[in-house]
Amino acid sequence: MQPEDDTGAYVDAMARVIGLPIDPVARDKVIANVEVARTIAGLALAAPLPDATENAPVFEP
Amino acid sequence: MSVDPTSAQATASDVARAVRVKRVTASAVIEAALARIAARDGVFNAFTTVTAERARKKAATIDETIAAGGDPGPLAGAPFAVKNLFDISGVSTLAGAKINADLPPAPRDATLIERMELAGAVLLGGLNMGEYAYDFTGENSHYGPSRNPRDPSRMTGGSSGGSGAAAAGGLVPITLGSDTNGSIRVPSSLCGLFGLKPTYGRLSRARSFPFVDSLDHLGPLARSTEDLALSFDAMQGPDEDDPVCTERPAMPTLPLLDQGIGGLRIAVAGDYFERQLEPVAAEAVASVAKALGTTRKVVIANAAAARGCAYVITASEGGTLHLDRLRQRPQDFDPDTRERFMAGALTPAAWYIKAQRFRRVFRAHTLKLFDEVDVILAPGTPTTAPSLGQKTMSIAGVDMPVRANLGIFTQPISFIGLPVVAVPIQRPEGLPIGVQVIARPFNEQAALRVAAWLEKEGISAAPPA
Numbered sequence: 001m002q003p004e005d006d007t008g009a010y011v012d013a014m015a016r017v018i019g020l021p022i023d024p025v026a027r028d029k030v031i032a033n034v035e036v037a038r039t040i041a042g043l044a045l046a047a048p049l050p051d052a053t054e055n056a057p058v059f060e061p
Numbered sequence: 062m063s064v065d066p067t068s069a070q071a072t073a074s075d076v077a078r079a080v081r082v083k084r085v086t087a088s089a090v091i092e093a094a095l096a097r098i099a100a101r102d103g104v105f106n107a108f109t110t111v112t113a114e115r116a117r118k119k120a121a122t123i124d125e126t127i128a129a130g131g132d133p134g135p136l137a138g139a140p141f142a143v144k145n146l147f148d149i150s151g152v153s154t155l156a157g158a159k160i161n162a163d164l165p166p167a168p169r170d171a172t173l174i175e176r177m178e179l180a181g182a183v184l185l186g187g188l189n190m191g192e193y194a195y196d197f198t199g200e201n202s203h204y205g206p207s208r209n210p211r212d213p214s215r216m217t218g219g220s221s222g223g224s225g226a227a228a229a230g231g232l233v234p235i236t237l238g239s240d241t242n243g244s245i246r247v248p249s250s251l252c253g254l255f256g257l258k259p260t261y262g263r264l265s266r267a268r269s270f271p272f273v274d275s276l277d278h279l280g281p282l283a284r285s286t287e288d289l290a291l292s293f294d295a296m297q298g299p300d301e302d303d304p305v306c307t308e309r310p311a312m313p314t315l316p317l318l319d320q321g322i323g324g325l326r327i328a329v330a331g332d333y334f335e336r337q338l339e340p341v342a343a344e345a346v347a348s349v350a351k352a353l354g355t356t357r358k359v360v361i362a363n364a365a366a367a368r369g370c371a372y373v374i375t376a377s378e379g380g381t382l383h384l385d386r387l388r389q390r391p392q393d394f395d396p397d398t399r400e401r402f403m404a405g406a407l408t409p410a411a412w413y414i415k416a417q418r419f420r421r422v423f424r425a426h427t428l429k430l431f432d433e434v435d436v437i438l439a440p441g442t443p444t445t446a447p448s449l450g451q452k453t454m455s456i457a458g459v460d461m462p463v464r465a466n467l468g469i470f471t472q473p474i475s476f477i478g479l480p481v482v483a484v485p486i487q488r489p490e491g492l493p494i495g496v497q498v499i500a501r502p503f504n505e506q507a508a509l510r511v512a513a514w515l516e517k518e519g520i521s522a523a524p525p526a
Contacts, residue, residue: 014407020388026400033404036465037376037412041369044419045412055417 007034066138067093069231069525072285073139073292076234077181080138083127087120087138091183094140098185098232104213106205107226109145110152110187116140119183134181136295141235144221145187146194147171147279148268156270157190157220159203160386160393171268172303173237173279173296180295185233188223192395194239194272195379195402196220197247197467198447202395206449209252210526211492215446218251218467220244221282225252228282231525235283235292239269241276242371243471246497249282249483250441251467253493254523255512256282257289260307260502261478264293267302273378274305275417276371276475284523286513289482290315293505307503314506318513325507328357330439330499333364334470337456339444341494345486346440349496352520353511359430359437367423367473370416374476377413380405397464424477431501436511440470441483441495474499482508484521496521 008031015022015030022030038045064071066079067090079085095113102108123133143149146156148167155161174184189207191199199222200206207222209215210230217225221238225248228236238245240258249256257280264279271277281292297311329350335343350356361367380387380402387394387403394402430437443456443466453460474481479502483495500508515521 010409011404011407015403018384018406020384020403020406021391022403023391026391026403029400030403030407033376033401034407037373037404037408041366041373041412041416044363044366044370045373045415047366047419049415049418049422053418053421055414055421 073234073288076139077137087123090138091120105226105230107223108186112186137181139182140233141182142185142233143237146270157192172265176296191220192398194220195398218248240278241273243468246471246483250495251446253485254282256483258481260480262305262307265300265303265306273375290318322514326434327355327436328359328434331358332360334439342440345494364473367476370419371472371476373416376405377408435507437499439497445492480505482512484512485523
């Protein structure tokens, strides 16, 4: 499958799992927006981080 | 020669000075502001609610206080208005949404409104914004677009679009906005205003409609740096109603505003912040750097990745916040936000958590730069105000969507909560554009001092349109 097909399958499945009805007319735009996030965040999502780099529940700048 | 305190040119500081010495009454100032709104807001579409009776009562109280010899506060009689995601007692908090018009009236003002009024400022109403703040354009399918007073065929930028239009149009001297990824700094740049996005956690967000808890900030837009400092100082201080609000004591900025730039180490952000921008944006940064006498450059490493992480956190937290509304009333969302919120609600947890973890690394690396410099300059927006309705723009020869890309230079900075003053560069031959003056956390003072110096030297200014 192409990445777009994967994202489409993910959107369909995840929307059902969390109970979010998506109008068939809106589906392509939702998929496109998930793809945009994946593309824009790709650099950071691919970068390895040490295990000790924990999330910050209360963020102090 | 002093400015007429009832005119559009008057800053909040001008008004307060005149009111305090009884040169004008607060009531006269407020009537003049109401008249300007009535005359001009048909074009700007900045206000969604005008709280005229409330404002008249408040002004009368100030005038009575002065007549009785009392202290009316440092912002005595100064008109201001707020993005309509701030709770205004007795008004439904729209947050730019048709859905929110069904909410009951807010029972109490937002903390920042209470603090502004405690200092003598007078609230004149709620301001237009992009739906639920998921916006960089200032457009809104329910309430119409806010229009840029410098050219009403152009966008104000968003999401604090009405805040930009009301201040730049001379309707009120100070407006309050919110900034999650750039929503104060983008309209400041496109409308030619001073804007302050303080450090994350510096100003209380209590009783404002949220968007992205991890990234939401509130702050002022104004036509002078003195007004930014005056209002910022009035709003500072801990607030137990906002768990993110810092417990640090207030640090007044106004007393040191005119200290100049001596001793401040200033550099320009290179790499990411020099790419993907039009010459007009690069020239604005260069003109500010030249005036400040700096040729130094620093690189904020991984800024593109930081922007991506801010994007993912925004999508995920924003989409999740609105999940029930997306389930129940999808048809009532703005078509320009609905599918973005839906996509955000589906964000994989692995992406979201990675983005939050990356934030810590990016913060640590970026803060090291402040061992060597005090202030970093960067473009505010990649170009000047696009036309209303415009969907794509050409930046450095590449076509890209307007909505997602007006904030490419603001997003990496708010991602780690650094304080920024947006300074406007007016261009006689064209539209204004802003430059970000960025400082280390809780050092708003340094950014404000640089902005005030640029204003004093005539490099930066924000006259009403």
